[in-house]
Amino acid sequence: MAEEKNKRYVELVWAGKYDKFDKGDKIPIEKPNLPFQVVETVNKPRVKGAYFYPEYEYPENYPKDWENLLIWSDNKLVMSSLIKQGWAGKINLIYIDPPFFTGADFTIRTRLGDERIEKEPSIIEERAYRDTWSGGIASYLKYMYERLVLMRDLLAENGSIYVHLDWHVGHYVKVMMDEIFGYENFRNDITWKRYHGAKNNAGRKWWEETDNILMFTKSDSYIFNGDFKPLSDEYIKKEYKFTDGKGRRYRTARRQKASKYQVERNIYYLDESKGVAVGNLWYDISHVVSNAPEYTAFFTQKPEALLKRIILASSNPGEIVFDAFCGSGTTLAVAEKLGRRWIGCDLSKFAIHVTRKRLLDLHNSKDLVEVKNER
Ligand SMILES: C[S@@+](CC[C@H](N)C(=O)[O-])C[C@H]1O[C@@H](n2cnc3c(N)ncnc32)[C@H](O)[C@@H]1O
Numbered sequence: 028m029a030e031e032k033n034k035r036y037v038e039l040v041w042a043g044k045y046d047k048f049d050k051g052d053k054i055p056i057e058k059p060n061l062p063f064q065v066v067e068t069v070n071k072p073r074v075k076g077a078y079f080y081p082e083y084e085y086p087e088n089y090p091k092d093w094e095n096l097l098i099w100s101d102n103k104l105v106m107s108s109l110i111k112q113g114w115a116g117k118i119n120l121i122y123i124d125p126p127f128f129t130g131a132d133f134t135i136r137t138r139l140g141d142e143r144i145e146k147e148p149s150i151i152e153e154r155a156y157r158d159t160w161s162g163g164i165a166s167y168l169k170y171m172y173e174r175l176v177l178m179r180d181l182l183a184e185n186g187s188i189y190v191h192l193d194w195h196v197g198h199y200v201k202v203m204m205d206e207i208f209g210y211e212n213f214r215n216d217i218t219w220k221r222y223h224g225a226k227n228n229a230g231r232k233w234w235e236e237t238d239n240i241l242m243f244t245k246s247d248s249y250i251f252n253g254d255f256k257p258l259s260d261e262y263i264k265k266e267y268k269f270t271d272g273k274g275r276r277y278r279t280a281r282r283q284k285a286s287k288y289q290v291e292r293n294i295y296y297l298d299e300s301k302g303v304a305v306g307n308l309w310y311d312i313s314h315v316v317s318n319a320p321e322y323t324a325f326f327t328q329k330p331e332a333l334l335k336r337i338i339l340a341s342s343n344p345g346e347i348v349f350d351a352f353c354g355s356g357t358t359l360a361v362a363e364k365l366g367r368r369w370i371g372c373d374l375s376k377f378a379i380h381v382t383r384k385r386l387l388d389l390h391n392s393k394d395l396v397e398v399k400n401e402r
Contacts, residue, residue: 039202042165044172056176060111061104068094086344086366097359097386098372099379102351105372106177118181118370119250119346122337122358124191124329125174128160128167152375164196171200174351175207181349182245187214187341190241191329197239208243215242219333220310242341252340255302256311267297305336312336325355325381334361342367356382360389 044054098105160166178188188208192200205213217240226234258266267276276297312332315322321331334357342348344366350358353371359382362369373379 037202038206039168039199041168042162043169044165054172054176056107056173058107058110058177059104061100061108063096063098063108066099088345089366089368093368095359095363095368096370096372097353097356097379097382098370099374099376100372101374102372103174103177106174106181106351109370110177110180115180116183117347118349119183119186120338120342120348120367121178121182121186121188122191122334122348122350123178123189123352124327124350124354125171125352127193128164128196149376164199167196168199168203171196172203172207175200175204178349178351179207179245183347184246185249186245187249187251188243188245189217189337189341190243191219191238192241193238194235197241201241204241204243208245212244212246213241214244214249215307216240217242217307217309219312220308221314223313240337250341250343250346252343254305254336254340256305257302258297258300262303263297309333309336321357321360323355323381323385325378328355329357331357331361331364334358335365338362338365338367353382354378356385360385363389 162169175190182188190200190204201213201216219238219240220236221238222236263276266278269277269279271277277294278297279292279294281292312330315328315330317324322328338348338358338361345368347368347370348358348362349369350371353359353373355378356371359369359371363386371382373382
């Protein structure tokens with residue numbers, strides 16, 4: 028078990044982690060199985076070109092009877108019920124953007140017309156808020172630990188998980204994920220430059236312009252379709268200096284042969300270049316601006332381009348994508364557009380409402396999602 032193996036190296040301990048258990052025992056996570064109650068079922072049209080990204084259509088392997096799930100409930104209950112109902116090992120990609128431990132994560136700020144409004148938490152949100160924050164960072168870590176263990180159980184062998192956080196707790200969660208998923212399955216610490224504006228006031232520390240996205244996989248054999256960015260004009264000018272008789276631009280690179288006196292040059296044509304491989308510094312995706320078509324006015328909404336990059340890289344068409352903190356539904360909307368199957372949940376009714384509307388609008392028809400709720 029990854030947990031056991033990694034205890035040799037390091038382990039994060041928080042107040043109460045081993046209450047009731049001897050140190051070193053596996054912490055049992057309660058797994059209630061609550062039935063899902065269908066609130067609404069809507070049928071999806073299989074319309075060609077219905078996607079926002081028209082190059083993607085429902086793939087061959089998309090089961091005809093598949094129903095995407097949008098679930099209104101605490102994700103701990105959702106995930107344990109999914110596991111009990113046979114979903115363990117079936118999810119190919121998980122993206123989560125949980126509260127960042129800023130203390131204000133459960134008040135939903137949004138906009139109605141031009142007016143900015145704050146929506147107070149409902150009773151369930153408030154209860155979750157109290158459970159999560161009342162014991163400070165220790166209770167946050169317990170909350171994340173329980174959920175990440177359930178996510179590991181849901182992930183397929185070829186699956187990946189991306190956890191979006193920032194400086195508040197990102198480093199703690201990294202160490203916790205080493206324990207749960209295995210240090211050897213840690214693939215990337217992605218830095219996303221979220222803020223692209225300029226600040227005039229320096230303040231008393233360097234202002235925060237980045238988030239971190241931790242990528243772990245379930246095993247060593249995982250899906251990864253790397254992404255490429257177009258070459259810049261400057262790079263083309265500098266590197267692709269030659270043009271052949273047919274007008275094709277190319278660059279050359281030295282290739283050492285067996286003897287050090289024999290050097291060959293390989294030729295690389297510009298029109299055959301895929302571009303530059305994207306690394307772990309993502310500075311080319313801006314936060315969602317208020318005049319963007321995807322803008323939902325949900326305060327913590329993440330850009331579709333961010334999810335597009337993650338979903339294309341770490342899942343194949345027809346596979347299952349899960350977001351346990353779906354908020355305004357960015358992951359689900361992009362998964363839908365890219366021909367992936369999806370499951371999402373949120374404990375906020377408001378978030379479910381925004382997501383449902385967004386998914387319905389996406390197909391510009393009344394028939395898309397299935398909304399389920401727990402008793
Ligand atoms: C940062 S937002 C996610 C934003 C989302 N990525 C987007 O693009 O809109 C976090 C969401 O997690 C939800 N949440 C917090 N704790 C939860 C829990 N225990 N179960 C389900 N959802 C939860 C909140 O209601 C909130 O909508």
